[in-house]
Amino acid sequence: MNxxxxxxAFALAAGLATKxxxxxxxxxYLPPWSPRPVDCELPWFSFGAIRYLEEYLRPNHRVFEFxxxxxxxxxARRTAEVRSVENxxxxxxxxxxxxxxxxxxxxxxxxxxxxxxTLGTFQxxxxxxxxLAAEWDVIVIDCHLGFxxxxxxxxxxxxxxxxxxxxxxxxxxxxxxxxxxxxLLSARPGWEVMNFSGPGPCRYGITSTAIFRRxxxxxxxxx
Numbered sequence: 001m002n003x004x005x006x007x008x009a010f011a012l013a014a015g016l017a018t019k020x021x022x023x024x025x026x027x028x029y030l031p032p033w034s035p036r037p038v039d040c041e042l043p044w045f046s047f048g049a050i051r052y053l054e055e056y057l058r059p060n061h062r063v064f065e066f067x068x069x070x071x072x073x074x075x076a077r078r079t080a081e082v083r084s085v086e087n088x089x090x091x092x093x094x095x096x097x098x099x100x101x102x103x104x105x106x107x108x109x110x111x112x113x114x115x116x117x118t119l120g121t122f123q124x125x126x127x128x129x130x131x132l133a134a135e136w137d138v139i140v141i142d143c144h145l146g147f148x149x150x151x152x153x154x155x156x157x158x159x160x161x162x163x164x165x166x167x168x169x170x171x172x173x174x175x176x177x178x179x180x181x182x183x184l185l186s187a188r189p190g191w192e193v194m195n196f197s198g199p200g201p202c203r204y205g206i207t208s209t210a211i212f213r214r215x216x217x218x219x220x221x222x223x
Contacts, residue, residue: 019048019198029201036070037202038098043071044142045176048196049209054078056172057138064136064166066127066159067143068095068109070201075138076107083107085127087114087144114144114155122158131159131166139163142176160184170216178210190215 029040037044043053053074063075065084072095075082084107086092092111099107112127122128131139141159156175163173178185178195185193192215197208 021047031202031204035202038070038073038094040201041070041073041077042201043074043140043176044069044200044202044207045071045174045209046196046198046200046207048198049174049211050074050200052194052196052211053138053172053174061137062134063138063140064131064134064163065140065142066131066156066163067140068092069142071140071142072107072109073098073102073104075140076104079106079137081106083130084109085112085130085143086110087112087127089113122155123162128159128162131162135166135168135171137168137171138174139167139172140174140176142174157181157184167214169214171214173212173214175210175212177207179208185210 029037029042043050045053057075057078059078059080061079062081063079063083065072065075065082068084068086068091072082072084076099082104084095086095086109089111092109095109099109110126110130112125112130114122114125114127141156141163143159144153144155156177160173160175160181167173175181175184179197185195187193192213193210194213195208195210197206199206200209
């Protein structure tokens, strides 16, 4: 998070004190002796969000990712289909190599460059349009921030608003680094919002990952 080292250390200590179950995985995946999250097949999310996803995911689920990472391998091992779009060509090559080496035939990672000019260009680009081809059980927003609008860019909020219409009833939107976008965490009809703050794999400090669950139709109509 965007704070001083002292504030980060205090937040980490407080997070581990209130969530002692995070202590062992935090120590296990500390950077000095742990490989990258992508090598561990772990998302770079908070541990609370990872645990929630481990309980939620089913073998028939379909996942779309804005941005590829260890989460691509994490979802590929647990679901029927993963489709990721990536704008970084080096990272794209790394992910498709790992998918090939580990023989994940149910996951694809597509490279689609992004031009940092206008939000309209992003919304019309293959990077975002690939989302609209289907309805998804999980949509992950963990991509390049993009466009130099203060303070954290406009790409992830734009991807979030596109995702709202493409999640299946009962499905999830996962927004990583949710501390950057507090305006997206407000309550909205038909959605349950859970913000998991705490340590995560292969990092020294804490982070926050928000999970938005679209209510099943019967709950929405009964509300």
